[in-house]
Amino acid sequence: MPTNRDVLAMLAELARLTTLDEGSSQSFKVRAYENAARGIEGMSVDVAGMSLAELVSVKGVGKSIAEKIREFVDTGTVAKLESLRERYPPAIVELSKIPGLGPKTLKLIRSELGVENLEDLQRAIADQALRRLPGLGATSEERIAKAIERLGMHGKDRRTPISEALPLARRLIEGLEKIEGVTSVQYCGSLRRMSETIGDVDITVAALDPLPVMDFVAGHAEAAEVIAHGDTKTSILTRGGLQVDVRVVAPDQFGAAILYFTGSKSHNIELRQRAIDKGWLLNEYGLIDREKEQIVAAGSEDDIYSALGLAYVPPPLREATGELAVAAGAGFGDLITLDAIRGDLHYHTTRSGDGRSSLADMAAAAHARGHEYVAITDHGEDLAINGSSRDEMLEHRAAISEMQERFPNLRLYFGCELNIGPDGSLDYDPDFRRLFDFTVASVHSHFDLPPDQQTARLLAAMADPSVDAIGHLTGRYIGRRPGIEIDLDAVLEGLQTTGVALEINGALERLDASSEVLRRAMGGDVKFTISTDSHHVSELSRMDYGVAHAQRGWVGAGRVVNTMALSEFEGWRTRRRAST
């Protein structure tokens, strides 16, 4: 039976293909699919078990979508979706992901130039055919050419953003865990190491009988093609063109298997070398003493590291960049972990145009997660559409302090996500900005300014006494938009001297600042926040990703502001503001 996640994936694909069909993401049909998904997103009951009448009562779900959901549950497919897939094959969907190439232009080049895939498009660009089409010109043609180049869409080195790969892996795992006889499931590879982009998805399953697992994978709705279907390994290609390998091992070898399949390759080589030094052999079946013909460790990764005289190495660190030396010595005692997090400092409500859960729901969600404090940082007035006027913000402040009474154990801060203008200017005026308990300032536009101007606008923003943190540093969307170019040294120095914290944004599309930047920043004395940038109650789990990503940047808990106890945090903020 499909899970809610499966239904959401189906609706998302309907929305995506309908966008191409209707020529606009603002088509009312597309928005209806998205609204329906939104309605289902927050539900805790399984929609698969709901009747037509019950489905229609879900907000955003009408007769037509309810019928599609029933069709999906009963038959495993939706006729409407199938016909869309025929007209918009994966190669066309791929093209639609190129920035600057919207559905209208895609339709045009398809009908006028016969472009059906990336190769056709590149040929058309080489022939300068795009610039001859109505509404396009040389600039547009060059922009699209550059976008293709930046996406690295050439040939087989195509990588999938983690924001696509991880939800897919989780959907598969939900199903795998339900198979009888399966004791553990873990996604491995670069996905588990929290790489920004993923080549293929590796999933390791512990089960005594591999057969039902193999059959489940080969017959999965996500499988567009079965590449391999063996006794213990099955590989499929999804409709999105992503390869998924699922391997089954015996439960008592699970630790060795996930260690091996998680990699990285060079981390494994170093581990194996240590095993050899001790006269042992390390492979995917275990750590083995060959002479005595004994298994030293195999069941858990912890056991294997421990037998090798090493502290457990969290997966995001396994890149052979010095982690084994630390694991053999002092260990990773200060490394940030999820249980050290006490609050969330970038958090939206429906006060923001793009927020999808109410203040009450967002506060309840933070409380349920065990947070001690949360900064409600809805968008400032400068962000078109999504921002709030002064009056709206003042009303919001009153609403927050009223809400505070309902949550005695959760401190709610009146905050703001300020918008950094092209010249570093911020929303409202200095007096008004002082009203906020906590602010995060972020870049949302003008991504193409030269690096010195980008650096200058960031430095100007952090020099403002009302700014407490810089949000999603570069504004990148992994795999879609590269983000602004900056002079990193200058920015890190600015953060250090002003004491403004650098946000680690846990949204999988962002994971901004990058782990390279974080590691550089750890070299100095920069403070961090790890935030979810939640716009919906379902997004609080981004904290898990934010922390894992921070680990990849070797971020220490002592440097993360939202590990502080409430009073300590308030002291930090007061001192910081006084010093600017």
Added chain:
DNA sequence: GCCGTTTTCGGCCCGACTGTTTTCAGTCG
């Protein structure tokens, strides 16, 4: 395709930006 009615049709968030134009179309958020 959904919703809510002055209840079975008309409205649905819409402004900034860019590149193409001559008053606008397409993309993005």
